[in-house]
Amino acid sequence: MLTRSERPLTDAERENLTRRMAAARAESGKALIKSDGGRGDRLRCSRPLYAAGVGCAGVRHHRIPAVTTGATCNVVKRRTRTVHSMRIAIVRLAAVCALLALISAPAAEQNPNRRVAFTIDDLPTVSVLGDDLARARRTTDGLLAALRRQKIPAIGFVNESKLGPAVKPHSDRVALLQQWIDTGLELGNHTFSHVDLHRATPETFEAEIAKGEIVTRRLLESTGRQLTFFRHPFLHTGTSPETRKHVRAFLDAHRYVVAPVTIDNYDYIFAAAYDRTVARGDAANTRRIEDAYMDYMLSVVAFYEEQSRLIVGREIAQTLLLHAHALNAATLDRLADALRTRGYRFITLREALEDPAYSLRDEYYGPAGITWLHRWALTEGKRGIFAGEPVVPEWIEKAAQGR
């Protein structure tokens, strides 16, 4: 017999999850329609914008099966009526407890075979406080030490503009990327200067891709590896089929594979709050931000697990988007431990893309930088299942803005 962790969700369990999501929706309705305008655009990498047509309907209603254990209980004649009644009560109580345990079981117990690829953007590093070399070194050292300890085969996506002029990059900045190579990790192209395809012509965007690969390609090839992956800045992939096709042809011609994202989040807002708080020497709030960030990230992961079940019908091999900042350097061990507890093992992006889900059609041409899960859903005309994304606490938003 399958254990709870080995079998698909029952209707009752799904109902419970759906109800929990509905409660979250009710609490976070305002956040669902917020746009990405105005708030720290220079911090922003991707930005899930819940555009028109993405609502918060879609709560499905299943009836929880009635507990009917009493109906199958045999009367044992020699026992007293009182003992028999007690037995029925105990059996009923046990059944109710079992059902409650079943439907409220933590998600971690529902799937011990989860997989996730860590993809880390904006290399070498990113900080709201600027591109200070000492900070960049600390962040790189911290990230790579944690990735090594946790045996996470991550990929880092590079903006080569951060290395200095394209014709003569600074060797101390290139050394930061060399550390990734020396750790055995993969690197990908994230355009030269993080250009936004929705604000550039396809030709400009393609020139940025070409300009952004020079150092990264050389470093990879020095170890016999090929530059393979490309990640769109802001997850903006073009607002028309023509633009998409144009850029796609360029990427194909240069043998790039597009790196999707299925778990998006606002780590960069927490990071801005963190950097400012660390700079003030405020140890208590530094720890408080780390704790809030962990709570937030785990709620995000749970949200995208459920989105995957709703959209694809199962939990796919996920691709997690993070950024190369000090907060992730400080908390990556905690995040990895928590994900492992939820049943995750850490795989390469290449392995994740072997999941057949990634061959689903993406014909989303809206303006938002949304996940591939949501692209597949919108392409299939699915609506009303996206709401409930965890929100960033207001005090974090304020701290990120230095208020």
Ligand SMILES: [Zn+2]
């Ligand atoms: Zn980015």
